[in-house]
Amino acid sequence: MSPIPNKHRDMLSTDRQVVAVPRNQAILAVVLRYRTAPLLPAVLVALFGLAALIHPSFGAFDVQSLALVALPLALAAVAQTAVVIGGGIDLSVGSLMAVSNVLAARSMQGASLSETCLLAVAVVVVGTACGALNGLIIIASGVPDVVVTLTTGFIWGGVALLILNQPGGGAPEEFVALGAGQLWPWIPNALLLLLAVVFFIWLPISRTRLFLGIYAVGSDRTAAFRSGVDVVRSVAASYAIGGLFCALGGLFLVMTTGIGSPLGSAHYTLSSIAAIVLGGVSLTGGRGQVFGPVLGAYILSFIPAILIFFEIDPNYGEVIQGGLIVGIVMAAGSLKLKGRSIQ
Amino acid sequence: MTKAPILNVSGLAKRFGKVVALQSASLSVAPGEVHALMGANGAGKSTLVKVLTGALRGDGGTILLNGEERSFRSPREAREGGIVSVYQDPALVPDLSIRDNFRVAGVDFDKGRPWFAKFGLDRLDPGMRAGDLPLAKLRMIDLARALASDPLILLLDEITASLSADLAELAFRAVRRWRDMGRSIIFISHRLAEISSICDRATVLRDGRTVGVIDPAAGHETDIVNLMLGRATDGLDDRPSDPSEMKPLNATNHMEVRGLSVGYRLRDVSFALRAGEVLGVAALEGQGQHELFECLSGLRAPDSGRILRQSRPVAFRHPADAIDAGIVLVPADRTEALLPHRSVRENVTLPDIRKVGSWAKLSLVADRTRAVRATAELEVDTRAESEVRQLSGGNQQKVVIARWIASGFEVLLCYDPTRGIDVGTKRQIYTLLRKMAAGGASVLLYTSELAEIRIACDRALVMFGGQIVGEVPASRADEAELLQMAHGIVSTHGTPAS
Numbered sequence: 001m002s003p004i005p006n007k008h009r010d011m012l013s014t015d016r017q018v019v020a021v022p023r024n025q026a027i028l029a030v031v032l033r034y035r036t037a038p039l040l041p042a043v044l045v046a047l048f049g050l051a052a053l054i055h056p057s058f059g060a061f062d063v064q065s066l067a068l069v070a071l072p073l074a075l076a077a078v079a080q081t082a083v084v085i086g087g088g089i090d091l092s093v094g095s096l097m098a099v100s101n102v103l104a105a106r107s108m109q110g111a112s113l114s115e116t117c118l119l120a121v122a123v124v125v126v127g128t129a130c131g132a133l134n135g136l137i138i139i140a141s142g143v144p145d146v147v148v149t150l151t152t153g154f155i156w157g158g159v160a161l162l163i164l165n166q167p168g169g170g171a172p173e174e175f176v177a178l179g180a181g182q183l184w185p186w187i188p189n190a191l192l193l194l195l196a197v198v199f200f201i202w203l204p205i206s207r208t209r210l211f212l213g214i215y216a217v218g219s220d221r222t223a224a225f226r227s228g229v230d231v232v233r234s235v236a237a238s239y240a241i242g243g244l245f246c247a248l249g250g251l252f253l254v255m256t257t258g259i260g261s262p263l264g265s266a267h268y269t270l271s272s273i274a275a276i277v278l279g280g281v282s283l284t285g286g287r288g289q290v291f292g293p294v295l296g297a298y299i300l301s302f303i304p305a306i307l308i309f310f311e312i313d314p315n316y317g318e319v320i321q322g323g324l325i326v327g328i329v330m331a332a333g334s335l336k337l338k339g340r341s342i343q
Numbered sequence: 344m345t346k347a348p349i350l351n352v353s354g355l356a357k358r359f360g361k362v363v364a365l366q367s368a369s370l371s372v373a374p375g376e377v378h379a380l381m382g383a384n385g386a387g388k389s390t391l392v393k394v395l396t397g398a399l400r401g402d403g404g405t406i407l408l409n410g411e412e413r414s415f416r417s418p419r420e421a422r423e424g425g426i427v428s429v430y431q432d433p434a435l436v437p438d439l440s441i442r443d444n445f446r447v448a449g450v451d452f453d454k455g456r457p458w459f460a461k462f463g464l465d466r467l468d469p470g471m472r473a474g475d476l477p478l479a480k481l482r483m484i485d486l487a488r489a490l491a492s493d494p495l496i497l498l499l500d501e502i503t504a505s506l507s508a509d510l511a512e513l514a515f516r517a518v519r520r521w522r523d524m525g526r527s528i529i530f531i532s533h534r535l536a537e538i539s540s541i542c543d544r545a546t547v548l549r550d551g552r553t554v555g556v557i558d559p560a561a562g563h564e565t566d567i568v569n570l571m572l573g574r575a576t577d578g579l580d581d582r583p584s585d586p587s588e589m590k591p592l593n594a595t596n597h598m599e600v601r602g603l604s605v606g607y608r609l610r611d612v613s614f615a616l617r618a619g620e621v622l623g624v625a626a627l628e629g630q631g632q633h634e635l636f637e638c639l640s641g642l643r644a645p646d647s648g649r650i651l652r653q654s655r656p657v658a659f660r661h662p663a664d665a666i667d668a669g670i671v672l673v674p675a676d677r678t679e680a681l682l683p684h685r686s687v688r689e690n691v692t693l694p695d696i697r698k699v700g701s702w703a704k705l706s707l708v709a710d711r712t713r714a715v716r717a718t719a720e721l722e723v724d725t726r727a728e729s730e731v732r733q734l735s736g737g738n739q740q741k742v743v744i745a746r747w748i749a750s751g752f753e754v755l756l757c758y759d760p761t762r763g764i765d766v767g768t769k770r771q772i773y774t775l776l777r778k779m780a781a782g783g784a785s786v787l788l789y790t791s792e793l794a795e796i797r798i799a800c801d802r803a804l805v806m807f808g809g810q811i812v813g814e815v816p817a818s819r820a821d822e823a824e825l826l827q828m829a830h831g832i833v834s835t836h837g838t839p840a841s
Binding site (some may be wrong): 209212213215216218219220222223224225226227228229230286287 | 396398417418419422423428430433434435436437438439443444446447448449474
């Protein structure tokens with residue numbers, strides 16, 4: 001083989017970075033990479049501004065109620081994020097939250113605070129186990145995740161009704177106050193709890209090699225397998241982590257509502273998907289961070305309030321959520337098609 | 344080789360249902376050697392590799408690694424046991440950074456740095472997303488990662504496929520250095536020249552058995568091919584058909600291309616494709632050939648320039664337009680053209696469903712007849728005809744060609760059609776291309792193996808940097824000459840394109 005002079009070496013490589021990419025394509029590339037995530041804080045601030053503008057009495061109370069509404073949804077979104085990053089989807093998020101919610105509310109009623117804490121840990125363990133079960137069924141059966149989690153969702157839903165057939169139960173006041181209270185005016189406990197969960201539970205987990213394996217499996221299963229990632233363990237772990245956050249969401253529901261409700265959590269499944277799509281998590285897996293979905297949950301929780309301010313039927317909220325999912329997924333798809341022409 | 348082998352495989356068997364992939368494969372690799380694993384497609388090579396790397400479990404036989412009997416249940420276990428592989432398609436996760444790709448495999452990134460330097464990748468930002476890098480770089484990174492994990496056995500599976508010559512040379516240097524450090528490498532390639540230049544010994548598989556261990560030094564090519572095919576063949580280098588050299592120059596043009604451009608990738612390319620010729624395109628990786636074929640097959644609209652069929656300009660908005668104009672594509676990646684879960688018949692007659700009304704009845708009998716005729720003509724091994732994905736790569740490629748033979752065409756675009764295909768099938772495909780040209784069709788053939796231009800083509804265009812830099816008749820298209828031109832070095836013999 002003839003030696004190749006150095007000056008030709010650069011020309012041989014088909015490096016994308018070597019060639020200057022036109023500006024609009026560079027923007028497109030950024031959008032493709034990070035999707036909606038950079039926009040979300042601005043959207044949230046704009047929503048606050050809008051609320052304050054049309055509703056002059058908008059204040060600490062409204063922030064508090066927003067935080068209360070957003071807390072369980074944010075947890076559902078975080079749960080969904082773990083699963084979707086791993087390349088799956090969990091349609092049992094709402095029902096699993098309901099199970100944890102009624103389990104907690106029924107067992108904690110009349111318990112002491114220390115017992116309550118132990119029970120809370122037990123509920124988290126149960127939720128994690130249910131999530132892991134989802135993952136194991138998917139792997140062992142080879143049945144698509146949508147089908148499996150839709151089915152287990154029905155099962156969890158039935159179990160929730162068996163535990164508590166109507167809204168009821170309760171928890172010690174101190175425990176409820178942990179979530180429903182307000183440490184300082186304008187700073188709701190619900191927000192602090194959420195931040196605590198994100199920083200002290202999600203972030204440490206997401207920096208483990210196990211979670212890196214989840215990202216890898218979601219991005220390219222074959223490459224991950226060949227790189228030595230244990231695919232079975234990663235998929236099971238992604239659903240187990242999802243179950244963990246569902247359980248936390250169910251516990252927080254006890255705090256924010258004071259009771260357990262077997263049917264009150266079903267909508268969290270669709271909303272969690274809306275929140276992660278809004279939060280820039282790729283539904284095809286492998287991409288996404290936690291802050292986007294959390295902000296997405298806040299934005300989605302804001303929509304009914306804004307609708308009420310405008311004196312529009314808040315039931316349009318569901319319509320808007322569904323529309324957002326379809327719209328964003330479609331936009332992402334068409335951007336991807338455009339992006340292909342860059343490459 | 345008096346040293347105890349580091350890897351000793353004996354009596355390995357593996358069957359899939361009724362299909363026996365391996366019956367009694369053996370392989371013995373000594374410390375400090377580069378050992379080639381050879382065999383035609385379907386010989387059981389890839390099954391052996393999968394069993395060695397833990398992707399599949401063998402049904403019988405033993406694997407002794409360092410004297411210990413081992414059996415791996417996953418690539419992870421194989422990695423931990425000391426067998427690390429690099430494949431044709433790199434095992435890097437697109438959404439992870441380079442550094443995280445090391446971390447996810449449990450390899451220390453700093454150990455990869457010296458290899459990065461040797462591969463000219465030292466200026467690469469380890470925070471870059473793997474999916475943003477070109478294939479060639481990914482493969483070098485994958486190789487660096489494998490070396491950094493310090494394996495007992497490094498398994499390289501077709502790593503030079505579509506790697507540019509200079510990168511391939513860097514990879515070879517790394518392999519030799521690794522060998523000189525007393526390490527062992529299993530090397531799999533379809534390019535005999537590579538094997539004879541780099542490998543110390545070769546194990547040849549046929550029909551799931553090890554049929555010989557030989558010295559693959561240059562000059563033994565015919566023996567190797569005979570051993571692989573189990574029958575005597577003539578040398579590889581002569582043309583499969585009669586070398587009735589030059590086609591009459593006044594033959595009609597089947598297709599003409601004028602000033603075709605796509606961004607900076609393809610710049611002002613013009614040429615004519617005559618009736619009855621096989622026109623080669625010789626180029627290193629990424630010199631615009633991909634974009635050229637995409638434009639011609641209707642997969643992409645050019646930014647400027649025209650395509651003429653029978654002197655009339657045509658514009659394709661969809662591959663169907665190109666097919667209607669008689670221009671059909673055989674892509675390198677069979678899965679781009681085939682429906683993997685459908686039968687051979689359905690895959691062959693797929694283009695014809697457009698000729699039938701949406702609610703009209705398909706004539707399965709007629710379909711069947713045509714499919715059988717086309718597959719028989721191409722000698723497709725149809726033992727697994729109910730699902731195309733079960734065929735070997737070479738047979739899949741033949742199904743793609745059979746499809747176009749069955750539905751008719753005038754211009755056949757072949758984009759590296761023999762990538763990853765064994766020598767025997769390669770020969771059959773080239774014979775077929777010549778036969779079609781002799782029947783009046785035109786073939787535009789891009790192949791990443793320059794040596795094949797002379798075997799299959801009448802003349803060749805050489806592309807470099809998105810442009811056609813030269814045209815050579817097949818008689819003068821020897822590898823060295825083409826390689827020089829493909830590197831953009833002006834040749835003293837070749838006629839520059841006007």
